[in-house]
Amino acid sequence: MKNLVILGAGTSGTMMANHLVSKLPKNDWKITIIDQYKTHYYQPGFLFLPFDIYTTKQVKKNGEKFIPKGVNYIQEKIDLIVTDENQVKLESGTILDYDILIVATGTKTAPDEIEGMNGPEWYKSVFDFYTYEGAKALRNKLREWKGGKLVVHITEMPIKCPVAPLEFAFLADSFFKHKGIRDKVDITFVTPLDGAFTKPKATKALHYLLEEKNIKEVTNFNIECVDYENNKIIDYADTEVEYDLLVTVPTNMGDALMERSGLGDDLNYIPTHKATLQSKAHENIFAIGDATNLPASKAGSVAHFEAEILTENILRYINGEPLKEEFDGHANCFIETGGGKALLIDFNYNHEPVEGTFPFPGVGPLSLLKESRTNHMGKMAFRWIYWNMLIKGIHIPFVSATMSEKGKHFEEVK
Amino acid sequence: MKKLIANREIEVNEEGYLTNFSQWDKNIGEELAKEQSIDMTDRHWEAIDFIHEKFKKEEPLSIRGIKKSGVLDIKEFYSLFPGGPLKKATLIAGIPKPKSCI
Ligand SMILES: Cc1cc2nc3c(=O)[nH]c(=O)nc-3n(C[C@H](O)[C@H](O)[C@H](O)COP(=O)(O)OP(=O)(O)OC[C@H]3O[C@@H](n4cnc5c(N)ncnc54)[C@H](O)[C@@H]3O)c2cc1C
Numbered sequence: 001m002k003n004l005v006i007l008g009a010g011t012s013g014t015m016m017a018n019h020l021v022s023k024l025p026k027n028d029w030k031i032t033i034i035d036q037y038k039t040h041y042y043q044p045g046f047l048f049l050p051f052d053i054y055t056t057k058q059v060k061k062n063g064e065k066f067i068p069k070g071v072n073y074i075q076e077k078i079d080l081i082v083t084d085e086n087q088v089k090l091e092s093g094t095i096l097d098y099d100i101l102i103v104a105t106g107t108k109t110a111p112d113e114i115e116g117m118n119g120p121e122w123y124k125s126v127f128d129f130y131t132y133e134g135a136k137a138l139r140n141k142l143r144e145w146k147g148g149k150l151v152v153h154i155t156e157m158p159i160k161c162p163v164a165p166l167e168f169a170f171l172a173d174s175f176f177k178h179k180g181i182r183d184k185v186d187i188t189f190v191t192p193l194d195g196a197f198t199k200p201k202a203t204k205a206l207h208y209l210l211e212e213k214n215i216k217e218v219t220n221f222n223i224e225c226v227d228y229e230n231n232k233i234i235d236y237a238d239t240e241v242e243y244d245l246l247v248t249v250p251t252n253m254g255d256a257l258m259e260r261s262g263l264g265d266d267l268n269y270i271p272t273h274k275a276t277l278q279s280k281a282h283e284n285i286f287a288i289g290d291a292t293n294l295p296a297s298k299a300g301s302v303a304h305f306e307a308e309i310l311t312e313n314i315l316r317y318i319n320g321e322p323l324k325e326e327f328d329g330h331a332n333c334f335i336e337t338g339g340g341k342a343l344l345i346d347f348n349y350n351h352e353p354v355e356g357t358f359p360f361p362g363v364g365p366l367s368l369l370k371e372s373r374t375n376h377m378g379k380m381a382f383r384w385i386y387w388n389m390l391i392k393g394i395h396i397p398f399v400s401a402t403m404s405e406k407g408k409h410f411e412e413v414k
Numbered sequence: 415m416k417k418l419i420a421n422r423e424i425e426v427n428e429e430g431y432l433t434n435f436s437q438w439d440k441n442i443g444e445e446l447a448k449e450q451s452i453d454m455t456d457r458h459w460e461a462i463d464f465i466h467e468k469f470k471k472e473e474p475l476s477i478r479g480i481k482k483s484g485v486l487d488i489k490e491f492y493s494l495f496p497g498g499p500l501k502k503a504t505l506i507a508g509i510p511k512p513k514s515c516i
Contacts, residue, residue, distance in 0.1 A: 220497075235499065236499075266482065
């Protein structure tokens with residue numbers, strides 16, 4: 001009996017368990033999946049939780065429910081990967097042997113990386129919304145906040161779902177308008193990048209949104225510290241931005257498990273072959289989702305595309321066939337723009353976000369790079385799709401793992 | 415496009431970054447620095463050396479990487495190349511501007 005072990009039962013790990021259980025011969029392979037938490041969080045919902053658009057119940061469920069029968073589920077913290085022995089050590093001391101290892105431990109926030117961030121004002125006037133705890137604390141704060149300077153801030157790149165902070169600013173604009181206190185709130189978006197969007201094309205096409213919503217922009221801001229005593233953030237060039245309420249996205253890092261096991265880069269991400277998803281250091285270790293160092297967006301939709309290709313490659317690896325070099329960095333994401341509208345963008349390693357329609361070329365129904373109500377409905381429907389299809393590994397109709405070039409207006413990225 | 419730097423015709427992109435590193439030498443770096451109102455000192459060159467090393471190893475450059483460089487800290491990096499240190503230093507070093515990540 002051989003062992004395939006999946007580390008992490010988040011979006012990617014759960015998808016892989018569902019894909020592989022029906023593909024690997026049951027008599028030859030035992031599949032085990034491990035996660036430290038009982039709860040599976042719907043992270044895209046953390047964007048909506050602070051504004052009371054989603055309830056806490058809508059963003060968390062019992063993780064084991066999504067693990068298929070026939071897969072061995074262990075709820076425990078993973079302590080170490082011993083690559084020389086092909087073994088995984090759990091916190092309790094349990095040792096698991098593996099023939100194939102899939103690392104799907106994701107990425108998480110590291111507020112300790114910046115002086116003063118995780119200090120006495122954490123969850124008082126300084127918040128994140130990338131964790132369940134942060135999003136919920138922020139919801140409670142926003143329920144009673146009377147207005148002032150709201151600063152939405154990105155600490156450093158890369159972060160998962162890179163557009164989420166901007167969406168947060170858009171939704172905040174809507175939220176305060178609704179509450180009738182928009183005139184009492186000053187919104188500033190602070191980013192280490194050249195502009196609000198991570199891709200030049202998207203920046204150009206979407207800048208009007210910031211102007212329309214009266215959101216100020218501070219760019220090229222590399223934060224040095226949070227001066228929580230004087231309510232300001234300070235960068236290395238000594239630029240200061242004052243806040244009354246700071247909503248930051250702390251540094252994102254892979255789990256410290258990678259550092260302990262000698263498998264990660266500077267940010268604890270696993271060096272991974274970008275087209276095959278095999279780790280660079282060991283041929284029987286594969287990586288998927290946010291845990292990789294791929295130059296693709298860290299997003300659930302990307303993990304979904306990767307899962308289809310990785311499943312195929314695991315089967316090929318087992319059969320001793322060459323791996324398929326297919327993953328092209330395909331990502332698509334909805335960008336919530338507030339007021340019940342959203343945009344959809346679609347891109348990969350080589351193509352910038354494009355204008356066109358998705359998934360049916362030229363017809364739609366979702367429009368790329370244009371704001372529409374249908375896109376907003378799409379974003380809302382994504383929660384249902386996530387819990388009922390995506391993590392269960394059910395193929396989403398009309399959406400393919402590699403990017404379709406039909407019906408899109410392209411410009412090659414050099 | 416072509417640009418005349420230190421009396422030589424050099425290939426650059428719209429933003430003035432060299433597109434062919436083999437055309438780079440210290441004189442070119444010095445000239446490019448002048449255009450940014452920077453007078454190169456030994457410390458500047460040590461920073462550029464570090465950047466070249468990373469570039470040759472195909473390792474991505476980031477502010478975080480500078481912190482871990484052991485060559486200089488971020489504060490000094492900013493004081494050497496005021497404004498946008500990574501952008502200016504890579505321009506002077508004759509390598510592409512770091513991708514602002516995805
Ligand atoms: C605010 C926000 C909005 C987002 N919006 C979108 C969106 O609109 N669309 C989209 O596609 N994506 C979105 N995302 C991104 C998406 O949620 C992630 O990209 C996706 O969940 C990645 O899946 P993953 O399996 O790689 O990592 P995760 O789902 O984070 O799973 C990693 C798992 O590994 C476990 N783990 C880690 N280390 C250990 C250890 N040492 N021991 C045991 N277990 C461990 C963790 O407990 C976790 O369950 C958003 C994310 C956030 C935070």
